[in-house]
Structure formats: C-alpha cells, structure tokens
Amino acid sequence: xxAAAFYDLEGTLVSTNLVHTLGxxxxxxxxxxxxxxxxxTTLLSIPIFAATDQxxxxxxxxxxxxxxxxxxxxxxxxxxxxxxxxxxxxAVFPGAFELIEKSRSLGxxxxxxxxALDLSVVPLMKYLGIDDYVTNRLxxxxxxxxxxxxxxxxxxxxxxxxxxxxxxxxxxxxxDSYAYTDSMSDLPMLSVVGHPAAVNPDMxxxxxxxxxxxxxxxxx
Amino acid sequence: MxxxxxxxxxxxVIYIDRDSAxxxxxxxxxxxxxDLPIGTRVIYPKPPIKGLPNREAAIRYALNHPHxxxxxxxxxxxxxxxxxxxxxxxxxxxxxxxxxIRQTVLEIVCEMLAGHGVDDxxxxxxxxxxxxxxxWEMKRMAGSKIFDEFYPDRYYNHDAEWPEGLxxxxxxxxxxxxxxxxxxxESDLVIYVNINLVPMDGGHKSVAVGLCxxxxxxxxxxxxxxxxxxxxxxxxxxxLNHKIVRLGKLVDEKMNVFHIExxxxxxxxxxxxxxxxxxxxDFTSFxxxxxxxxxxxxxxxxxxxxxxxxxxxxxxxxxxxxHAGRTEPVHDxxxxxxxxxxxxxxxxxxxxxxxxxxxISPYNVYSILNPLLVQVMALGYHFNFYRGKPLLKKGGVLxxxxxxxxxxxxxxxxxxxxxxxxxxxxxxxxxxxRDKYEREFANNPSYVEMYRRGNxxxxxxxxxxxxWGENGRQHVGKVIAAGAENAHVPAMLGWExxxxxxxxxxxxxxxxxxxxxxxxxxxxxxxxxxxx
Numbered sequence: 001x002x003a004a005a006f007y008d009l010e011g012t013l014v015s016t017n018l019v020h021t022l023g024x025x026x027x028x029x030x031x032x033x034x035x036x037x038x039x040x041t042t043l044l045s046i047p048i049f050a051a052t053d054q055x056x057x058x059x060x061x062x063x064x065x066x067x068x069x070x071x072x073x074x075x076x077x078x079x080x081x082x083x084x085x086x087x088x089x090x091a092v093f094p095g096a097f098e099l100i101e102k103s104r105s106l107g108x109x110x111x112x113x114x115x116a117l118d119l120s121v122v123p124l125m126k127y128l129g130i131d132d133y134v135t136n137r138l139x140x141x142x143x144x145x146x147x148x149x150x151x152x153x154x155x156x157x158x159x160x161x162x163x164x165x166x167x168x169x170x171x172x173x174x175x176d177s178y179a180y181t182d183s184m185s186d187l188p189m190l191s192v193v194g195h196p197a198a199v200n201p202d203m204x205x206x207x208x209x210x211x212x213x214x215x216x217x218x219x220x
Numbered sequence: 221m222x223x224x225x226x227x228x229x230x231x232x233v234i235y236i237d238r239d240s241a242x243x244x245x246x247x248x249x250x251x252x253x254x255d256l257p258i259g260t261r262v263i264y265p266k267p268p269i270k271g272l273p274n275r276e277a278a279i280r281y282a283l284n285h286p287h288x289x290x291x292x293x294x295x296x297x298x299x300x301x302x303x304x305x306x307x308x309x310x311x312x313x314x315x316x317x318x319x320x321i322r323q324t325v326l327e328i329v330c331e332m333l334a335g336h337g338v339d340d341x342x343x344x345x346x347x348x349x350x351x352x353x354x355x356w357e358m359k360r361m362a363g364s365k366i367f368d369e370f371y372p373d374r375y376y377n378h379d380a381e382w383p384e385g386l387x388x389x390x391x392x393x394x395x396x397x398x399x400x401x402x403x404x405x406e407s408d409l410v411i412y413v414n415i416n417l418v419p420m421d422g423g424h425k426s427v428a429v430g431l432c433x434x435x436x437x438x439x440x441x442x443x444x445x446x447x448x449x450x451x452x453x454x455x456x457x458x459x460l461n462h463k464i465v466r467l468g469k470l471v472d473e474k475m476n477v478f479h480i481e482x483x484x485x486x487x488x489x490x491x492x493x494x495x496x497x498x499x500x501x502d503f504t505s506f507x508x509x510x511x512x513x514x515x516x517x518x519x520x521x522x523x524x525x526x527x528x529x530x531x532x533x534x535x536x537x538x539x540x541x542x543h544a545g546r547t548e549p550v551h552d553x554x555x556x557x558x559x560x561x562x563x564x565x566x567x568x569x570x571x572x573x574x575x576x577x578x579x580i581s582p583y584n585v586y587s588i589l590n591p592l593l594v595q596v597m598a599l600g601y602h603f604n605f606y607r608g609k610p611l612l613k614k615g616g617v618l619x620x621x622x623x624x625x626x627x628x629x630x631x632x633x634x635x636x637x638x639x640x641x642x643x644x645x646x647x648x649x650x651x652x653x654r655d656k657y658e659r660e661f662a663n664n665p666s667y668v669e670m671y672r673r674g675n676x677x678x679x680x681x682x683x684x685x686x687x688w689g690e691n692g693r694q695h696v697g698k699v700i701a702a703g704a705e706n707a708h709v710p711a712m713l714g715w716e717x718x719x720x721x722x723x724x725x726x727x728x729x730x731x732x733x734x735x736x737x738x739x740x741x742x743x744x745x746x747x748x749x750x751x752x
Binding site for chain 1: 638674
C-alpha cells in the first residue's frame with residue numbers, strides 16, 4: 001500500500017517561522033511611515049506571539065493573523081516571489097533536500113502540512129518539488145485581508161485530521177507513513193503515522209521524542 | 221586432586237582450587253567478585269608482548285621496506301591525488317591514550333607527502349555504516365597538527381549514503397557488488413592506516429568494507445555467512461573473510477592501495493585498573509586496595525557517571541609490529557603477530573562457558589552498551605574468540621554476566637530501539653529479519669539523515685549486530701543472563717535470567733549435568749582460544 005511523508009514546514013524544513021514572513025511584509029509596506037509603523041508593531045508583538053504560542057496555537061493564530069488585516073491580496077501575491085528569494089530560499093535547511101530526496105526515492109508521497117499562508121509558500125513548494133501541500137488561507141473581502149483565516153485552520157489537531165482525511169482519500173497507509181515536525185504543537189500529527197520523527201525539536205518535543213523513542217533529526 | 225588442579229598447562233589457564241581467591245568479573249559498569257566452583261578453568265589474556273621501543277622508527281622502516289610494493293616515497297610525485305583512509309573509533313578499545321598510533325602514522329605520512337610535493341591529500345575515516353566520529357574524537361585521534369591542517373574539508377568521515385560520493389567499482393565473480401568511496405576510487409594512491417585489535421580486523425576488510433555502501437555490505441554481512449564462519453576471528457575458516465578477500469582482489473585490480481597495518485599488544489589498562497589483567501591468587505595488598513577502592517567508588521555513583529568514568533580511562537596499548545605494502549602480505553604478517561599475542565592453547569571444550577560483559581565494545585564508545593550490544597558481545601565476539609573449534613561444546617550453556625538494562629542511546633543507536641522493541645517480539649530468526657525488515661530500516665529516511673548529519677549508526681546496523689551473534693546462537697543450547705536487573709530484556713533476546721552467577725551455574729548444571737565442565741573467560745580480555 002502506498003504511503004507518504006508528511007512535513008511541517010517552518011522550523012522543520014526551513015529556519016524561518018510565521019513571524020519572518022510577517023516581518024518581510026511589514027517592511028515592504030506602501031510608504032515609509034506605514035513601513036516603520038508596521039515593522040515596529042511587529043517587533044513589539046514578538047514577545048506576545050511567543051507567549052501565546054506556548055499557551056495555545058489557536059489563540060496564537062487568532063492574534064497573529066490579525067496583523068494581516070488591511071493588506072491587499074495583490075500586494076501579498078506580488079511580494080511572494082521576493083519573499084521566497086530573499087527570505088525562504090536561503091532559510092531551507094541543508095538536510096531538508098536530502099530528507100525529501102530520500103523519501104521520494106522510496107516512492108513516498110511528499111506532503112507539506114503547514115500553518116503558513118498559501119500565497120507565501122507556493123514558490124517554496126515548487127523549489128522543493130512538493131506537489132501536495134495544505135496551508136492556511138487568509139480571508140479576503142474585496143481583495144483586502146480581514147485578518148481572519150478561512151477554515152479549516154491548519155494547526156495542531158487539525159493537521160492530524162487533515163492527514164487522516166488525505167490518506168483515506170488517496171489510499172495511503174498511515175502506519176507506513178512518516179511525519180516530521182519541530183514543534184510540540186504538532187504532536188497530533190506525529191501520533192497518527194507509523195514513523196514519527198522530531199526534527200530540530202524544541203525542548204518539549206525533544207523530551208517527548210526521547211520518551212517515545214522517536215528518532216530526533218537535526219537538519220541544520 | 222589439588223595437585224592435578226594446580227598443574228599449569230599454560231600461563232593463561234588457571235584452575236580453581238579449594239583455596240583459590242574469588243575472581244573479579246566485569247558486569248557492565250560494575251566489577252563483581254565471584255567464588256567459582258572448584259575445577260573451573262579460568263582463561264586469562266596472555267601477558268602483553270613488549271611494545272616496540274621506537275614507534276616512529278618502526279613506522280618509517282615499514283614505509284621504506286614494504287612487502288610486495290615500492291616504498292611509499294617511490295610512489296609519490298607532485299600533483300598526484302592521494303587519499304589516506306584510517307580506521308574509525310571502533311578500534312582499538314577503549315580508545316587509546318594519546319598520541320594514537322594513527323596520529324603518529326598520519327604525521328609521518330603527511331610529512332612525506334608534503335616533502336614530495338603532493339598537496340591534493342584527503343584523510344577519510346573508514347567508518348562504513350558505523351557512526352560518524354565527532355569533531356572532538358577526530359581531533360583526539362589525529363592530533364591537533366593534522367586536525368588543524370585538514371579538518372573539515374580534507375579530513376572527514378566516509379558517507380555511505382551520499383550518492384555522489386560513491387562509485388561502483390564492479391562485482392566479484394560471485395556477484396557481490398562493490399560500491400566505493402569516490403574520492404578513494406579516483407585517487408592515484410590510497411594509503412590505509414590500520415590498527416589491528418582482533419584478527420578479524422584489517423586486511424582487505426579495511427578498504428573493501430570500511431569505505432563501501434550498504435548494498436555492498438549486505439552481500440557479506442548476512443546470517444548465512446556468519447553461520448558458515450567457524451569462527452570469524454579465524455581468517456582461514458571465516459566465510460566472512462573469504463568473501464571480503466574476493467572483494468579485496470577487486471579493489472586491488474581497480475585501485476592502488478598502500479596498506480599500513482599495525483599490531484598492538486593487549487595491555488588494555490595500566491595504573492588504577494591493571495589488577496583486571498592479573499590472576500587474583502597473585503593479588504598484592506595494593507591490588508586488593510585498588511579493586512575495593514574502585515568498587516566502592518563505583519557503587520556510590522549513578523550508572524551514567526560510572527560509565528563516564530570508565531570511558532574516561534584510555535587504553536594503554538603499545539605497538540608491537542608495523543608492516544606496510546600490498547594488502548595481503550602485510551595482513552598475513554600482522555595476523556601472525558596478533559595470534560602471537562592472543563592465541564592461548566586450550567585443550568578440551570567446556571560444557572558451560574562463563575563470561576562477564578564489560579562496558580567495552582566497538583559500538584558503544586562513549587555510549588551505552590544496549591541489549592543488542594550485550595548480545596553481540598556475548599554470542600558474537602566472546603563466543604567467536606576461538607580457532608579450530610568453539611571453546612563451548614555444541615549445545616552447551618553460555619552464562620553471561622550483565623545487568624541487561626533496557627537503555628539505548630538515542631543519538632548513536634536510534635534504529636536499535638525500533639529493532640529491539642518492534643522486531644524482536646515478532647521474530648528472532650535472522651533470515652526472516654533480513655528478508656522482511658532490513659531494507660526498510662536501511663532506507664528509513666530518518667535513520668539515513670541521522671547517520672549522515674548526526675552521529676547515528678546506520679539504520680541497518682542493528683541487523684548486522686543480530687547476525688553477528690548468529691553462529692553463537694546456533695551453537696549454544698542455552699544462554700543465561702546472570703545479574704540481569706529485569707526479566708524482559710533476556711526474554712526478548714531468547715535468554716533465561718538468573719539473579720546471580722551462583723544461581724546461573726546451578727541452572728546450567730541442571731541442564732548440562734552435575735559433572736559439567738566449566739570455563740570462564742577472564743574479562744576484559746582479547747584472546748583467542750587456540751583449540752587442540
């Protein structure tokens with residue numbers, strides 16, 4: 001039976017996280033004043049983002065994506081390529097290519113399950129040769145972001161349920177599948193596959209991986 | 221009776237008498253004192269052969285007076301591409317006191333290469349599917365001078381999973397493939413620097429195994445080859461060796477290899493631990509004091525600290541021979557010298573073989589001797605330390621002494637954990653394991669990455685450890701793990717357990733009979749029972 005390798009993206013395959021993307025857009029605002037204002041508020045919000053992420057990924061998402069409110073869709077799409085070239089491409093971990101290549105050579109479907117935004121990661125998916133991915137999507141009204149995400153919000157348990165649905169739809173064996181993530185918040189995603197692995201893990205995930213005897217990879 | 225027991229057949233063979241002292245046995249990170257039944261034969265390592273007085277001179281002499289080859293200096297010319305390959309951290313055991321023999325050889329060879337205008341020089345550690353050595357270990361092995369000059373671009377570990385770094389050399393007439401480190405295969409000259417610890421090491425194994433990939437290795441690292449090796453410490457009767465020689469001939473056809481092999485004596489420890497090599501009947505008061513001191517200190521420490529302490533004690537081996545030139549004649553000379561040091565003439569097999577398992581193995585340097593490694597030390601290495609026929613009779617009982625704790629090193633042995641917990645409960649049949657699971661583990665992307673970018677043993681390595689015990693497993697009637705602190709580890713390995721050695725001997729006697737002959741290997745020892 002066919003199987004897949006499911007990857008989280010940020011922190012797992014690339015060293016950047018959602019805040020880097022937000023920061024990039026913040027410094028590419030229309031006009032100097034808006035750029036300074038947006039960059040400053042993003043910087044000042046970092047401790048709040050960090051704290052809420054520790055508390056709950058859902059609360060973090062609600063708070064974090066509000067920062068996109070008022071951004072035009074055209075502008076976000078326009079800068080996506082530049083974001084990839086300047087921020088994401090250099091941030092790909094050296095080991096990420098090897099890991100994906102090895103998995104692909106085994107005939108595993110390569111699937112990225114990320115909480116990042118669709119328009120910011122499309123060029124990266126092409127670069128990594130990934131055809132299957134699921135991301136978060138911003139809600140736009142009249143071409144302007146509302147600061148909310150379209151459901152389903154890809155985070156924590158929803159990643160696991162998306163993987164289950166995807167596997168069922170595509171006829172994949174989850175017990176023969178692999179999952180890679182760096183964060184404790186993705187524990188549900190690791191729990192649904194037969195071959196979970198912690199990649200560049202945070203302290204909590206590292207302890208969990210040690211406890212469960214999961215492989216711990218360092219792609220840096 | 222007494223007189224007969226005291227009659228010495230060899231300086232390394234002692235019989236336990238009524239007034240014999242209890243024997244010291246290693247059991248993991250501990251040392252225990254055990255009274256053995258009267259009549260038990262205890263085999264000690266031979267006294268160490270005196271080391272060569274001038275190591276540097278001996279190496280230089282070997283380079284200038286090689287076997288079946290031009291001297292090294294005569295093979296060098298400016299602009300040539302040279303690769304020096306060296307044995308990894310699995311040799312010798314424990315890691316030797318600095319300067320390591322490899323450091324001395326490397327310094328001499330690199331100086332010679334520089335003197336002949338050879339600048340394109342790489343140093344590659346022939347670790348094959350072993351874990352890659354850490355930066356600190358590499359520096360310790362090669363010394364600061366070599367390390368600073370070559371690391372990291374020109375001094376690195378072999379990577380058996382790097383497709384671009386490998387090249388197919390061909391296959392033997394028996395269809396055994398050989399894929400080799402590209403840098404070595406494309407060099408004008410490969411210089412291999414070896415340390416021979418046991419007769420299985422060195423020779424064609426150095427290049428043909430140390431620098432190959434998984435597919436090449438699985439042609440001979442498989443259960444039937446091990447079953448057909450009687451033993452794999454006896455090159456003449458080792459099927460494993462025969463296969464490797466075939467591959468080595470292929471290497472000789474395609475590559476220019478200049479082999480530098482060294483033999484060392486068996487002076488594993490001096491100073492605080494030198495009593496481990498002594499007959500307990502000859503212990504001085506100072507020896508007893510040292511033993512009790514160490515035992516008492518160890519008993520106060522947690523296991524991890526005990527392990528750390530033992531691993532911090534380097535071995536004190538001395539070089540007893542160095543030969544250079546073409547692989548086969550060089551290796552013959554070194555094996556001859558190794559047998560001079562290790563071979564102990566033994567008359568008669570035993571019914572019960574006792575061996576303590578020390579925290580020393582090629583695969584747990586600075587790490588944990590996990591259950592699979594306990595298995596490989598008992599049924600692999602200790603069982604195979606014979607020439608002619610096994611020390612233990614067919615169907616006899618092997619008693620090993622080790623706590624058999626269920627501990628694994630997550631960085632070094634990640635695939636061992638899955639092998640032990642997922643596969644062994646399903647089957648212990650080496651052939652089934654190989655057919656059903658070996659490739660899955662070998663290709664597991666997580667294990668591949670951990671091998672390549674971390675310091676993990678290759679995903680397939682636990683299988684090789686299991687196969688390594690295959691001829692022992694087929695030969696023995698029963699294995700008893702004395703001192704095992706849990707029941708499930710021995711059970712998973714297919715063994716019985718006993719609380720202590722006395723109980724284990726009683727169990728073994730109930731199986732083999734009251735008159736069963738007992739032999740104990742006095743560990744730590746590197747010795748070959750040369751069976752008459």
